[in-house]
Amino acid sequence: MKQTIFDLSRPGVSGAGLRDPDFGELDPSRWFDAESLRTEPIGLPEVSEVELVRHYTALGHRAYGVDDGSYPLGSCTMKYNPKRHDHLANLEGFAHVHPRQPESTLPGLWELLFHLAECFAELTGMDHFTLQPAAGAHGELTGLMIIRAWFESRGVKRDVILIQDSAHGTNPASASMAGYRCEMIRTTPEGLTDLDALEAALDDSVAAVMLTNPSTFGLFERNIREIAERVHANGSLLIYDGANMNSLMGIVRPGDMGFDVLQLNTHKTFSTPHLSGGAGSGPCGVKAFLEPFLPVPVIRRDARGYFPDEDRPRSIGRVKSFYGHVGILIRAYCYILTCGPQGLRTASENAVLNANYVQARLSPYLPPVFGGRCMHECLLSTTKLQVSAFDFAKRLIDHGVHPPTLVGAGCVYFPGHLRDAMLVEPTETETLESLDRMIEKFLRVAREALEDPELVRTAPHTRDVGKILPSGSRDGQPAYSGPTGQPMDSERT
Ligand SMILES: *Cc1c(COP(=O)(O)O)cnc(C)c1O
Numbered sequence: 001m002k003q004t005i006f007d008l009s010r011p012g013v014s015g016a017g018l019r020d021p022d023f024g025e026l027d028p029s030r031w032f033d034a035e036s037l038r039t040e041p042i043g044l045p046e047v048s049e050v051e052l053v054r055h056y057t058a059l060g061h062r063a064y065g066v067d068d069g070s071y072p073l074g075s076c077t078m079k080y081n082p083k084r085h086d087h088l089a090n091l092e093g094f095a096h097v098h099p100r101q102p103e104s105t106l107p108g109l110w111e112l113l114f115h116l117a118e119c120f121a122e123l124t125g126m127d128h129f130t131l132q133p134a135a136g137a138h139g140e141l142t143g144l145m146i147i148r149a150w151f152e153s154r155g156v157k158r159d160v161i162l163i164q165d166s167a168h169g170t171n172p173a174s175a176s177m178a179g180y181r182c183e184m185i186r187t188t189p190e191g192l193t194d195l196d197a198l199e200a201a202l203d204d205s206v207a208a209v210m211l212t213n214p215s216t217f218g219l220f221e222r223n224i225r226e227i228a229e230r231v232h233a234n235g236s237l238l239i240y241d242g243a244n245m246n247s248l249m250g251i252v253r254p255g256d257m258g259f260d261v262l263q264l265n266t267h268k269t270f271s272t273p274h275l276s277g278g279a280g281s282g283p284c285g286v287k288a289f290l291e292p293f294l295p296v297p298v299i300r301r302d303a304r305g306y307f308p309d310e311d312r313p314r315s316i317g318r319v320k321s322f323y324g325h326v327g328i329l330i331r332a333y334c335y336i337l338t339c340g341p342q343g344l345r346t347a348s349e350n351a352v353l354n355a356n357y358v359q360a361r362l363s364p365y366l367p368p369v370f371g372g373r374c375m376h377e378c379l380l381s382t383t384k385l386q387v388s389a390f391d392f393a394k395r396l397i398d399h400g401v402h403p404p405t406l407v408g409a410g411c412v413y414f415p416g417h418l419r420d421a422m423l424v425e426p427t428e429t430e431t432l433e434s435l436d437r438m439i440e441k442f443l444r445v446a447r448e449a450l451e452d453p454e455l456v457r458t459a460p461h462t463r464d465v466g467k468i469l470p471s472g473s474r475d476g477q478p479a480y481s482g483p484t485g486q487p488m489d490s491e492r493t
Contacts, residue, residue, distance in 0.1 A: 002464060005045045005055050015049035062464070064402055065273075070430060070438040072358075074377045074405035074423025075168065075216055076275065077246045077268035079351075085271065085334040089327050099322040110306035113323055114299045116333045117283070123336075123344070124242070124262060125255020126285030130294045132324040136243050137170035139263025139282025140210075142295065143239050144178035145316045146286060147208050147261060149293040150237075153314060158207035158236070164193060166216045171241055180207065191217040191370040191379075193227060202234040212241035213257065214248075214375035216407075218355065218423065228258025237261065245269045246427070247352055247376035250345030260287050270332035281328040295319045350428035351376040354435060358426050361439045365446035369421050377425035379407060385446060386453035389420045392445055394467060395459035399441040 028037060047055070065071070071078035089095070097109055117129040133139040144161065151158050161175040165184045172182040183201055188194045193211065202209075209231045213221040221227070231238045240254045240262035246269045248254075254262050266281040267274035274280055286294065296315045297308035308323070323329075339347060352375055359368050359378035366380035382389040393403030405423040426435055449456045458469060 005047065005052075008047050008051050008055065009045035011046060013046045013048055015047070015052060065275075069400060069402070070426070070434060071402040072404050072424045072426050072438065073275075073402060074218070074379075074407075074425040075243065076405070077243075077265070077376075077425060077427060078275065078402075079246070079268075079271060079427035080429035081271045081273050081331070082335070082338070084338070085331040086273075088334045089330040094327070094330055097326070107306050109323075109326070110299050110308065112333060113326075113329065114301060114306055116329055116336070117299065119333070119336050120264060120283055120285060123249060123253070124245070124264070124285050125253030125257075126259075126262060127255075127288040128291045128294060128298070129283050129285045130298065130319075130324075131281070131283045131329055132295050132318070132320040133263065133282040133284055134320050134325055135280040136241075136263055136265040136268070136282045137174055138319065139265075139284045140170060140174035140239075140241060141177055142282075142284040142316070142319050143261040143263055143286070144174055144180065144208070144210075145319075146284070146290050146293040147237050147239065148178055148180075149314070149316050150290055151207055153293075156235075158205055160205045160207060161239075162198070162201050162206055162209045164211055164215060166191070167210065167212070168216055168241060168243065171210050175210065185209075187215075187217075191215065191219045192221055192223065195223060195226065195230075198227065199230060202230060202236065204235065206234060206236045208237040208239045208261075210239045210241060211259075212244050213254070214244050214377075216244070216423070217370060217379050218374040218377040218425075219370060219372075220375055224257045232258070243268055244376065247348055249348040250341055251348055255285075255287065261285070261290060266328055266332040271335045272328050272331045279325050279328055281325045281332070283324075283329075297323075299323075347428050348376070351426075354426040354428055354430060355424070357435060358424055358439060362424075362442055362446075365443065366422070376427075377423055379421050379423050381421050382449075383420055385449040387449045387456045389422050391457045391459065392449060393422060395445045395448065395456045396441060397460040398462045399444060401438055401441050 066078050066080055093108070097106070099106075113131055117131060120129045121127060130142065133142045159179070159181055161180040161182050162185050163171050163175065163182050165186050175182045185197050185201055186194050192215075198209070209227070211221065211224075211227070213224055215221060228238050237260040238258055240259040242254065242262045242264045245254075245264055249269070261284070263282045263284045264270070266272055266283065267278070272280070284294075292312065292314040293316055294312070295318055296312050297310045298312065299306060300309045301307075336344065355374050355376050355378050359374055359380065362380060365384060366382060367384065368374065369379045369381045382392050385392065387395075389406050393406055396403050403422075404425070407421045407423050426438070430438070445456060455461075458467060460466060
């Protein structure tokens with residue numbers, strides 16, 4: 001039985017403490033009134049330092065990351081992050097730079113950020129970038145606020161954002177945070193934007209249409225040029241969720257497709273450790289006519305050199321303190337310079353090749369939902385098997401593979417006609433050997449699902465936490481059985 005930190009607690013035990021601080025006893029009543037002050041102890045666990053360290057180290061060993069093995073979590077681009085970029089971002093001059101240090105010491109950082117924004121602009125076909133937003137969703141929000149400010153500056157009131165029914169959940173969330181109402185556009189049976197539905201929804205209340213291409217089905221929107229024309233003819237703007245940029249680098253550019261605004265997820269496409277709450281960065285790019293609305297400051301260059309321009313009267317203001325998540329941006333810069341233009345293109349080509357390889361090899365058991373080729377991720381159906389995509393994914397854990405993203409019933413913003421599917425994104429950083437190992441594990445679970453569906457339905461069996469099932473659901477056996485056959489307790493943490 002594994003113990004929680006609270007189980008380890010014994011009254012009076014403590015690690016090293018400041019028992020005799022030389023600043024005297026703190027008296028919180030100097031700052032807080034009586035009803036704000038706690039009267040009972042908070043009940044934190046009381047353990048020694050060594051117990052605390054061992055407890056969290058043991059928890060750390062149970063975590064799973066891309067450095068442990070395949071992590072084909074669709075849409076999240078869990079590719080390997082070269083350690084060299086961490087090393088470079090941790091160089092003295094980067095790691096210890098402070099935005100409040102004398103300005104005369106900062107131009108080196110400004111130059112790096114300026115050049116990075118130029119790289120992003122070239123790669124995406126946009127004219128200007130802000131590097132401030134702290135994540136993809138934050139970049140979406142920034143872009144939508146810029147769109148709002150642009151309409152307001154022209155005295156036009158538009159309050160609707162059209163969103164694909166396949167959109168990532170952050171799209172409608174960002175739109176409503178920016179004060180918009182969302183309307184869904186359905187996808188066709190081929191998984192593409194329904195042009196008739198789009199046409200019917202376009203009226204003078206629509207500020208913008210928000211799309212990602214390739215979509216979150218892993219499909220390239222072939223009609224994107226026509227979509228852009230119709231959207232612009234309606235006086236609306238086109239905003240791009242750039243989280244899927246990993247499939248397009250050096251091949252096509254959202255700016256050339258007709259998008260006016262976009263965000264990038266540097267922590268996906270540009271190789272930065274992420275997930276589990278790690279830091280991200282969501283630079284937002286715009287076409288020239290939207291430049292005056294970018295957040296302050298914008299790093300600029302004039303005859304004297306690089307400087308942060310704060311004097312921007314039409315700016316939407318600040319969306320993040322100082323220059324954004326600089327450490328993440330430095331990693332992205334290292335990645336771009338390390339790969340170079342051809343390397344970035346090769347990365348995207350391999351991302352698409354790997355996804356198609358996985359799709360082709362799995363298709364006898366897990367056929368692609370929409371058929372045809374995919375982009376950097378494949379949407380596979382479990383309907384041929386006797387189990388749900390959810391059960392399939394949980395059984396993969398027993399075989400040591402991180403489950404893919406689940407799509408279908410129960411996912412709020414995924415279309416209802418998509419019942420049960422998995423979005424598998426192998427990424428370009430897996431070797432052929434590791435792809436083959438991962439594929440073998442998928443195939444093993446597929447065969448298990450046909451031969452012993454109950455084994456798969458009750459998975460995972462090897463983890464400390466099992467699936468919550470009605471008791472006695474497996475032929476009168478206890479619901480949970482561990483690898484050695486002993487029952488596993490659902491209360492385990
Ligand atoms: C990851 C993702 C987002 C959100 O990005 P965060 O950095 O997690 O905020 C938005 N859209 C798509 C398609 C994504 O995959």
